[in-house]
Each structure stands twice: as structure tokens, then as C-alpha cells.
Amino acid sequence: MPEASASGSIFGRYARLPALAGPSFLPIAFLARLPLAMLTVGALTLLTAVSGSYAIGGFAAGAVGIGSAIGAPAIGYFADRAGQRPVLLISAVAHTLSIGLVLAAAYLTADFDGPEIFFALGAALLMGATCPQVGPLARVRWMAMTRNNKQELDTALSYESTADELTFVLGPALVGLLAALVAPWLPFALAATLTIVMVSAFAVHPTYRSVQPVTPKLVERHPQAAAAARKTPVNWGVVIIPVAGMIAMGTFFGATQNALNAFGGSFGAADTAGLLYAVLGLSSAVTALSVAYWSETFSHASRWIASAAAMAVLSLLLLLPTEVVPMLVVLLLVGLPVGPTMVTIFTIGGKVAPDERLGTVMTLLASGVVLGSALGSGVAGAIAETYGYQGAFLVAVGASVAMLAVSMLGAMLVRRR
Template sequence: MNTSTLSSAAVTDAPTLPPAGSSSGGRFARLPQLAGRSFLPIGLFARLPLAMLTIGALTLVTAVTGSYAIGGAAAGAVGIGSAIGSPVLGYLADRLGQRGVLLVAAVFNTIAIVGLILAAYGIPGGPDLSAAVPVLAAAFIAGASSPQVGPLARVRWMALTSRGGATNSGAANNDLDTALSYESTADELTFVLGPALVGILASLVTPWLPLALAAALTLTLVPAFAVHPTHAVVPPAPARSKPGSERAAADAGGPVRSRIASTAAVALPVLAMVCMGSFFGGTQAALSSFSAGVATSEVAGLLYSVMGLSSAAAALSVAYWSRRFTVQARWVACAALMIGLASLLLLPTTALSMIVVLLFLGLPVGPLMVTVFAIGGAVAPAAKLGTVMTALASGIVAGQALGSSVAGRLAEDHGSTAAFLVSVCAAAGLFLLGAAAAAVIRRRNPA
């Protein structure tokens, strides 16, 4: 993708870019040099409302109605809305540009969250699900309109790191690995911090406050991300497609077999993220059952955060992995390790032994997410990069709903050990998809 260099007037908070591959201050020090110092904190905290929305809806609606069923349905409506809406927002960002789409989404999502709060207090208490239709509709709209900061930030990094051209492709790849490692860590941290913040505010102050804070953050930080000068490196698709571009030429036509291979190359990472989401959802549901047996069900969140922290730390390490360890090999190796470590979830009988397993289980998870996002960006058509990135994110959301529902049923009928089999099967699916992706990529790019 051949993108123009930002003008000095556009990127006011960024110094003059050093040559690609400059290592002054370390690889992660390159990121503010590429995007500007303000981009990292804005991009980090602008995604926090999305991490608060699902658990915030669950907490508020359950507290108001006294019904776990209605609260769970509201959380599910948020997830379904996000899974459906995020690729649509990605497609619109590709066609119309990120700035305008994010600005509209920020305003619309803020209104939807406020509507969700009002609808929650407007329904009668009790387990009558039919009376909760307004709150479920508001929850769905809030999920569907959630600004997709994380995926669209990855699109900007892909454009920023490609500006050095083919002569610096190795250094550009190093920069991209570093940026994607940071992005996966940022996702992990916000999805640990978000639920914790909801729990603290809801228990110490009032159940509506977390969603009100999410609305306030959306209205302030998402527009700041939208108008950040880095949006200029990802112009709308018609302006981005250039006649001499290799990818544009590939997109313009070709044999049917080539198009099928291209579709498969994009579909495999998306399916992998569905498996990854199933792994997350299944593990969460199984841990709830496990923790209820060894302590209390509330401990499940703390246990799960152990895996999130080790996953975030491991994701950062990808920036330093050898380039000879290809992304295809990374995918297969990390998935194989996940299968073995996920199988250990069947063994613990105490909280301490489970913590040890989860600590090690997180180690291949972060790098695998970095790898799948990298492959998704590499195989995506230039004009549909935002669509593919948001589809990857929505795959995680859809997979979480699937994994948690299947594991929850298994836990109720057969106990936590059976529920952990969902995690093992999801890891096995990631391994098979990784092997298939390696074969497809080899066919598209023969040596």
C-alpha cells in the first residue's frame, strides 16, 4: 500500500520521522516517532468504553431488574450488536474515511448508551423478559454503534509502517510487528481494566455510573482519535487505490482460482478469531463453574485476569522475535502450544494450581492474536483493510458468545472439567486453521 507522507502541518505532535529501522530508544520508542506522542494514549483509552459496555449493561440491568436472565440478555444484545455492527463501520471507514465515520459513531453511540441507562430504569423489576424489549433494543444499538478504535488503529499502523517503501521492507515489518504487539497488549489491558472499573464504580457508587462514564469517554476520546492527524494516512478507498499498486492490480481482476484463494486467505483469519473468541468465552464460563467449587463464583474474574496479564506481556515480546520465524510458523506453533496448555485446565483442583496453569496458558495467546491480525492485514485487499480488521474483532465477539453458551451448558450438566473441553477444542481449531492458512499463503505467494 503506497501512502503519502504526512505533511508537517498535519502531524503537529510528531517529530521528523527517523529512517525506517532506526532503533534509537528501542523498538517501542519508534511508535511515537511514527504516529506522534499523543496517538498512543488517545488510542489506548478511546477503546476503554467498548471494554466497559458489555459488563456495564449486565451490571446495570441486573441491579435494576433483579433478574440475571434479563441482565444476561442485555449483555448478549450488546455482543450481537457489536459483532454485526463492527464490520459495517469498518466498511464505511474504508469507503468514506475513518474521521467522519468515527465522529458520527461517537455521537450516535453516546446517545445509545444514555438511552440504555434510561431504558433500564424504565422497565419494571422482576424476571419478565417481554417487558425488557426496550432495554434489549437499546443494548443492541449501543453494541452495533460502538466505535471500533482498536481495529482502525491497526489499519493506521499498517499505513504508517509501510511508508518506507520496498527498500526498507524488513525494517517496516519490524515496525509493524512492534505496533501490532502494542495493540494486542492495549486490547488485553483495557479488557482487564474495563470490567474492573465497572465493578468498582457500580459497587461503591451506583450501577449506572460505569455506563455514564463510558458515554463520556466515547464523546471525548473517540473524536480525539478520529481527528488525530494519523487519519490522513488512510484515505477513502477510491483515493487509496493507485494504478501501479501491486495489490490494486491483484484486486482488479484475475483468474477465478486466484479470487477463491484470496477469499480463503481472508476467511481463515476471521474464522481463527471466532475460535479465539470461543476459547475466551469457554474459559470464562468454565472458570465460573470451577471457582464456585473451590471458593466463590466471583473469583472467576480474578482467575481469568491472570491469563490476560501474561497474554499481554507475551504479546509485547513479539516485536523482538526473529524475522526467520515466519507468521505462518508462528500461528501453527502458538496454536499447538495452546492445545497442550489448555489440556492442563482439566487437572487443577485448587485456585492456586489453576492460577499457575492460566499464567502459562496466556503465553501463546497474545502472540497468536498479534500473528492473526498481522496475517489478516497482509492478505486483505487494500480497499477493504478496515472491513477485514473489524471483521477480525467481531469474530472474537461472536466466538465469545458461542464459547460461553456451549461451555455454560456443559458446566451446568457435567461440571467445569467438561466445560474446559471447549477451550481445548477451540485451540485445536486454531491449529487446523493455521495449517490451512499456511498452505493458502504458500499458494498465493510461491517461493
């Protein structure tokens, strides 16, 4: 198909992605990132079921999040230094073994008392820390493959944000379905299988060659380029701005999830919270895809401010519904600016990071979401105990306002650069 014709169709720009990366890359990368979306809810479900304690299940889910927040930047750093392929292969094996350790801690423990609790929580922490960071490292590959082509980069990052949204809707749904129909261990068996098969396939996919790490071999072949790479300064004062944006985004997510739990609980249907949250994720995924068609004259700094402002205004609607159907409508509306905001922050993060630190920065951005989600969930849960779901939704509103403030600061820094 001629390029002009392709770009004229609604999906024309996305048809370029398989041509750039190969037709197998999209399905492999999509399935390889599913385990990350299953772990937190899976740990909560499994440990709650076998221990009979919501507290232990909640602590285990928190341990997974903390482990991921610690391990993700480390995986990104080593991928920058040694290359994605070896780091991802090692991570896949380590993660599969840690999943087995969590299952052993759950089913081979007579009771959850004293040291046994710490063993289970330690296993959950290790499982989070070793989880392969497929989404951030896929973005690094796209940035390398679409270098100097802003339209293709926007398209690729829009797709990546949509893929993340869909997996974080599909992952928890799979956990709930498999745990309810068979047993709480089955989601972990599926996650282990996907990790060892699909993450390994992602690791060895030919696109890994598009990212050149600073290795001894590169130094030997291209000493001047390698020396320049090592000397490229990382302005962490600038990098921290998009990371702060992702922390605000994660806080919004965590607070909204817990507020929806409280909202559903007010009707005696707390188990519907996941379905309600999925509505927000779906509208966010659709608008993330639309970013590829936004005008190139609409700068990334302006996009961030506009999307964050829309989040801040629309999040106020969360305080209004008292019934399920109006809440569904509100969630659809609130989700609209979320996808474009995430796409824009990842793009800006890629712009302010040196090429040889892209993996580190992308995984830091992903970790920001994890940390913020834990923060938002904890604060909103505590407030919901006293002030109900509307109090918890105020935490989400506060997070979106914080996002707007960070976007303004980030816009000033980006424009200076």
C-alpha cells in the same frame, strides 16, 4: 537517540511508535477503546441489578455482543469507503446516545415484562452495534504508517494486541469497582464520556490521513489509482481463514471465562472468576509484546502454527487444578501463547486483505472474537451445568485444537500466496 542505540534497548523498538504516530496517539487510542471492554459486563451488571433477573442481564450482555458483531464490519466498511474520521465521529455520537437509551430502558421501566424487555434488549443491541471500532481501525493506521517495514509493523501490532488485552482486563474491573462502590449506572456514564471525548480525539488525530479511502475526491485527483483500488479483488475464501482463527480464539476466551465462573463457584467464590481470568490476560499481554523481537526468518505462517500448537498443548493443563493457587499457575502458562497467536492472526489478516479493505477485514477479525466469545460462553455454560467446570474447560481445549487446525490450513494458503 541514535536508532542503533534505541533498537539495542529492550524497549527500543517500541520507542519508535510515538515517533511514527505522534506522542499523543498511544494514550488517546488506549482510552478510546476502553468503552468496548466495559459494555458487555456493564450491561450484565446493570440489567441484572435493576431487573433482579440474571437471565435478563445475560440476554442484555448477549445482545451487546451480537450488536457489536453486526455493527463492527459495517463501521469498517464505511471507514474504508468514506474515511475513518467522519465514520468515527458519527459512531461516537450514535454510541453515546445509545448508552443513554440503555440507561433510560433500565431506570425508566416500571418492570421488565413483555415489550419492556424487548426495548431494553434492543437498546443493548444498538449500543453494541454503534460502538466505535478503535482497535481494528488503529491497526489499519499502523499498517499504513509502517508500510514495507516488517519490523515496525510487528512492533505496532504487538503493542495493539497488548493494549487490547490490558483494556479487556481493566474494563470489566472498572465496571465491577464503580458499580460496587457507587451505582451500576456509573460505568455507563464513564463509557459515554470516554466515547464522546477520546473517540472524537482519535477520529481527528492526524494519523487518520495515513489511510486513503476511495472517495470521489480521490477518484478526481488520482483516477487510475482509484480505479485499480476498486478492481482489486478480495479473496474472501482466504480472508475467512484468519476470521475463523479469531472465532476459535473468542470461543477459547468465552469458554475459559465461564469455566472459571464454575471453578470459582465450586469454592463458593464465583466472583473471583474475573480476577483469575485477568491472570491469563496479563501473561498474554507480556508475550504479545515479545513478538516485536522475534526473528524475521520465523515466518508468520510458522508463528501461527507454533503458537496455536502451544495453546492446544498448554490448554490441557486447565483440566488438572482443583485449587485456586495451582489454577493461577496454570493460567499464567496458558496465557503465554495467546498474545503471539492474536498478533500473528491480525498480521496475516492485514497481508491477505487489499489496502482499500483493511478496515473491513480488521473489524471482521474483531467481530470473530466477539462471536466466538458468545459461542464459547454459551456452550461452556450449558456443559458446566451438567459436567462441572472440567467439562466447561474441555470446550476451551476443543477451541484451541480448532485453532491449531485452522492455523495449518491458513499456513498452507499464506505460503501459496
